[in-house]
Amino acid sequence: MPLAVIIMAIIYIDKKPFEAKAGKNLLETCLTLGFNLPYFCWHPAMGSVGACRQCAVRLYKDENDTTGRLVMSCMEGIRDNMYVSLDDPVARDFRSQNMEWLMTNHPHDCAVCDEGGSCHLQDMTVMTGHSYRRFRYPKRTYKNQYLGPFINHEMNRCIQCYRCVRFYKDYAGGKDLDVFAAHDHVYFGREKDGILENEFSGNLAEVCPTGVFTDKTLKQHYTRKWDMTMAPSICQHCSLGCNIIAGERYGELRQITSRYNSEVNGYFICDRGRFGYEFVNDVTRIQQPLIRNGNTGQSLFENLKTVLSAGKMIGIGSPRATLEANFALRQLVGKQNFYQGIPEHEACLIQTVLETSNGGHVHTPSLSETEQADVVLILGEDPTNSAPRLALALRQAVRKKPLDNASQANIPAWHDAALRELIQDEKGELFVAYPIETKLDELAAGTFRAAPDDIARLGFAIADCLSDAAPIPLRMDDHVLETARNIAAVLQKAERPLIVSGTSLHNVDVIKAAFNIALALQTDQRKAALCFTLPECNSVGLGMMHAPSLDTAMEDVDADTIVILENDLYRRGAKQAIDGFLAKFKNIIVLDHLHHATTGKATILLPVATFAEGEGTLVNNEGRAQRFFQVFMPKNENIRESWRWLDEFHQFCQGKMPDELNELDHLLEELVTVMPQFKGVETVAPPSGFRINGQRIPREPHRFSGRTSMQANVAVSEPKPPEDTDSPLSYTMEGYRGIPPAPLIPFYWSPGWNSGQSLHKYQIEVGGPLHGGDPGKRLFHEDLVSKAGFQDNIPCAFKPHNGETVFVPVSHIFGSDELSVYSPSVTSRTPKPYVMIGRQDAARLQVTEGDLLNVRIGGVAMDLPVKGSDALPEGLAGIPFNLPSMPGLSWPCKGTLTLLKP
Amino acid sequence: MISLLRTMGLTFLHMFRKRETIQYPEEKVVLHPRWRGRIVLTRDPDMGERCVGCYLCAAACPVDCISLQATEDENGRRYPEFFRINFSRCIFCGYCEEACPTYAIQLIPDFEMGEYNRQNLVYEKEDLLINSEGKYPGYNYYKVAGLAAGVKGKGEGENEEPPVDIRSLIP
Incomplete structure (x- = not known):
């Protein structure tokens, strides 16, 4: 730059x-x-x-x-x-x-308006001194629209600032929200009632300065901002690690809002992150420890003691569990008995990603850096569905090049209207190579639809065009070579090129090809940015522990006891294989917060905390370790953080005394000593002993209400507020009222600024980093540590086989993530299972949209309705990835399609 | 000596004055309507609950003895799912009544709330809600608010124009 x-x-x-x-x-x-x-x-x-x-x-x-x-x-x-x-x-x-x-036209709605208490319009009204209304005439009214399960519409409250359409249309690329009518009748809404299509519609609730667009899921358990117990948190629903603020009231998680981090998500988060939180409140949560086939006369601890003190034990980690939990499990079972809870293929993908990002050859950009790219190549990834916030960043990147050109016109960067007028539809170059249509195609200068292997070959060809040292893919089609040459030419000229790739297609060659391109683009002046998206929120953290995969555990393990940490193995492979694996063990200890097929097999099942009920550290796709904090102490004392349960197990198998057990800080110190690759995670947030003027940082705003009444129905004497031993945050409204260190900001508030707009008081300068630097610490090396050069195992071109179909996983923003689908609002947006086939295959099989096809993959058979795609090449079929209603598959997979005879 | 006798004389004269003390509880005390005693939740003229669960009373309460949870009926009308006042904490300051935008919460001239058991001073919604408009008859919040919520149609409230026809170009 x-x-x-x-x-x-x-x-x-x-x-x-x-x-x-x-x-x-x-x-x-x-x-x-x-x-x-x-x-x-x-x-x-x-x-x-x-x-x-x-x-x-x-x-x-x-x-x-x-x-x-x-x-x-x-x-x-x-x-x-x-x-x-x-x-x-x-x-x-x-x-x-x-x-x-x-x-004049704003209704007297504050009492029933969800924005009240965090309303920019209220704040500004007070600020300008307009305390009493003099307008005594009729007010304008509008009819509202149904905008889907996420956003509520109350148009009477509008003050015509145009922020909603500027965000939705101009910033996020939405097409179905606009401004209608004329003069003082302007109307912000859709052409007709219907679900807002854009993946970032939830931000309207924060962008709108008043209560026209509000969070509909909050409305179902409405709580004012001042009444919520809030803590800084990290989104769990993809690998980007967006910063969020989570708010709780009466033991229930109520709302997620975006937490500013200038290097990660900035001001916005996606709808999956904002509305996917309700799994925490799910009634089917595991509430009690459960002992099956054990000695029921004994207590849980006696049972655990019997199980843990005898025989060999292995541990299965999880990419959605925290670093601390995985480490505590590794310490419990020993290094040689700890396995990543992901299939070999996925572990291999993540290892490749880590080797390339961590080698120092390429630059791993932060999300805000991806917004600055001038040329973008997306190789085998669909960010809108696998890492939505990245797609929003790429939308901004596409505007960078024309904006750079516009700077010669002497228009300052903040002059939005003038700049949009100037650049019109001009776009920077974005290339998308993916088997099916993606939402970013509309911005693309070129798209390339092919099988995953062919996408990898295209990548290798681009690298070959860029550098002589890169390996040459053989027997390339002329038109693919032509595409490669065009893309290479544009990339070569770029100042800040960005390659986006990831694990969505489950193809390791795509990742290697992306690395080759980035390596080929490297010059003395320029280090190409290479951004990977990964499957889950802590995939990188787990990967960095370098443990063997689930498949290794399944092949050659002989043990009595298996400890499975927050992991549904039945999503990781075919049912038969997992059944066989679990049958080997006498004792199956499962720690999780939600019931699934694996918890059904547990002999000892322990309830654990979700992200809202515990502390932990996650490592995101760019290797940034970020801490999230406990939002509320669960009323149910059986619910503990996984790392705490696992640490307690030491009492039984290593004879530790209860007072020798670890606290979070010590656990992290131990983690860094045992695995130096994590050096820095202990500094991600201030330690639990941190105080400002001897005070903790309160999780509750000073106006928090109901303290002496919330629990009065149970007992009129108020209990002592819970004490947090793991963080400097407190569960009260008392404490330090100034601006806390950036990793510890529980909510944004400043005198006169009750809404989230008070954020600017927390920033060094508007739009810049937070006071004291943005939270999070990068664990990846920027200097050269590996000698890895160009990768040269180029796959063969894909050829459709008669009778055999290669399946491509199709990610869905609502549906493919394991936890967010427990939210009723997200469930209602989840697609029904389908099989997507291209035009040629549809013609060959003589099927049309909606016909049922019998899909056989290994031992799994499903009857799925057909969904047509114009883009999907012949011999491929798309299946929605990881839908809760579909059986577990081990990717990548092949199978057959047959027409069901009616 | 003289002042001593004077004091005794004055005290003696008070025997012929009108009594200030009353024989409570046989005789009831007369209080003004604005006297700040027991807190009630009132109803609007249509006998719907006035409380819209806006949490302002809870926020205004200096001893934080009010807690509630707002919920909605099928028309979008807000009402409290539960409404709890811990009278063992209440200081009868009346801030909740001042804060209430819908005249729902009112303090009435009744102070006879003594209990032997502190737990009995925790009042739930069914203890608080009365079948009356209280001190402010005739007021219905939804008639003046912009939200329709089943009480009126859009634009049919007091001082409201009919809903805008967004397809019209007439000024």
């Missing part, structure tokens, strides 16, 4: 001099400097349009000018020697009157 020279300017605000960055606008500068200036339409990620007229200030020609003029501060760039007044009575009155006008 070119180093931008930061020019500082001196501006005078109300006659006091301040240093400000040139190139910013006046509004964001004022906010950075700590002034409270009201605004609506401006958004730090979306720039200014000057639509709401709320941020008016008085601008003077020079220091002698006393008249000045009113300007909208969001539309005014910073210049040296600028004289402005925020406090000027004319500007103040203008802001106040503007607010009064905006409020």
Whole structure:
């Protein structure tokens, strides 16, 4: 990235001099400097349009000018020697009157409005001093629309700031939300009732300054922001590790909002992350420890003691369990008996990803860096479905090149409307190589639909075009070579090229090809960015432990006891194979929070904490270790963090005393000593003893209500609030009220700023990093540590075999993730099982859309309805990946398709 | 000496004054309607629950003795799923009544709430809800709010224009 020279300017605000960055606008500068200036339409990620007229200030020609003029501060760039007044009575009155006008049609809804208490409009109304309404005339009303299971619509509350359409259409690329009608009748909604299609629609609830768009899942168990117990958390539903704030009330998780991290998710998260939280509240959660076939006369601990103190024991880890839990299991069973709970093929994929990202040859970009790329090649990945937030970042990347060109037109970067006018439909280059259509195709300069092996071959061919040292794929089709040459030519010219690949297709050659391209692009001036998406939230963390895979455990293990950590093995392979494997063991100890097929086989089943009930560290796709914190202490004391249960097991098998057991901090220290590759995870968040002025950081806002009444129905004497031994956060409203270190921010609040817009008080500068640096620590090496050169095992071209079909896993944002599908809102968006076939195959089998096909894969047989695809090449068939209603398959897989005779 | 006699004289004269003490509980005390005593939840003129579960009373309560959970009926009308006041903590400051945007929560001139068991001072919604409009007859929050919630159609409330026809271009 070119180093931008930061020019500082001196501006005078109300006659006091301040240093400000040139190139910013006046509004964001004022906010950075700590002034409270009201605004609506401006958004730090979306720039200014000057639509709401709320941020008016008085601008003077020079220091002698006393008249000045009113300007909208969001539309005014910073210049040296600028004289402005925020406090000027004319500007103040203008802001106040503007607010009064905006409020004329705003209904008296605050009491029944979900935004109330975290409402930007409320905050700004108070800020401008408009305390009493003088408007006594009829108010405008609108009819609302049904917008699907995620978002509630209440159009009466609209103040026409246009933020929703600017986010939904311009930023997130949505097509089904727009502004209709004219003058003071403008309407923000869909053309007709229906589900909002975009994967980022949940952000409307945060982007909308008032309660037009609100979180519909929150509405079902509504709680005001001030009443929630909140903690900084990390999203569990894909490998990107977006930062979130999770809020709890009455022992139930109530809401997920985005938590700012300038290097990861910025201001936004996807709908899977926002609405997939309800598995925590699921009524079918495991509540009690369960002992099957054991000595029922004995207590759980006696049973555990018998089981754990005798015989050999192996442990199966999990990519969705925390680093701490996996490590505690590894310590319990010993290094040689610990296995990753993923099939060999997946473990191999992740190992390849780790070797390439961790070798130092390529740069692993953070999510915010992917937004800066000027040319993007997506090789065998569908980010919209496998890592949705990345797709949103790539949408911004596509605008980078035209925006760079626009900088010559002397339009500042924040001037959104002008820039959009200038660049129109111009796009930077994005290439997509994937077997089926993807949502990003609409932005692509070129798409390439082929079998996974052919996609890998295309990748190798591109690398070959870029570098002489790269291996040459043989017997390439001319048109594929032509495509490769075109893509290579564009990539060669790029300043900040980005290759996106991942494990979605379960093809290791695709990953190797992506690595070759990145390596071939490397020059002295430029290190190509290579971004991988992985299957689960801690796939990288588990992979970095370098344990053997599940298949190895299945082949050559002879033990009495198996400990399975937060893992449904029946999703990892065919039922028969897992059945056979589990039958080998006398004792099966399963730790999980939800019932599934594997918990059904457990002889001892232990309930564990979800992400909301425990602490832990996850490593995301770019090797960033991030800590999430306990949001609430479960009322049910059987529910403990997995690492705590596993650590307690030491009492039985290694004869430790209860007071010798680990606390989280010690466990992490031990982890770093045993596995130095994790050096740094202990510093991801302040230790549990951290205090500011001797105070903890409260999880509850100071206005938290019902303290002496919440549990009064049980006992009128209030219990002592739970004490958190694992983190510096407290379960009360008392404690340090200032700005805590970035990894410990439980919620955003600042005097006068009750809504999430108070975030700018937590940032060093608006849109920049948080005070004290963004949370998370990268564990990957940037300097060269491996000598790995070009990969040269190029696969053969894919040829359709008569009678045999190669199945391609089709990821779905709603459905393919194991936990989010427990949310009723997400379930309602999950597709029904299907088999997707291309045109040629449909013609060959003489089937049309909806016909039932019998699909046989190994020993598994399913009757699935046909879904046609124009893109899917011959000989391939797509099956939705990991749907809860489908049996476990071991990928990659082949099988047969036969037409069911009616 | 004189002041001593004067005091005794004054005390003696008070025997012929009107009595200030009353024979409570046989004789009931007369209180003003605005006296801040027991808290009740009132109903609107249609006998629907006035409380919309906005949590403002709970937030205003200085001793945090109010807790509730809002829920919705099939029309989207909000009401409290449970509403609990811990009167063993309540200081009868009346902030909850001041904060209430719907006149639902009201303090009434009744103070006879003594209990031998503290647990009995925890009042649930069925103990609090009365079949009356209380001090503010005629008020129905949903008639003035923008939300329809089954009480009225969109644009049929007080001071509301009919819903905008977004396909019309007429100003």
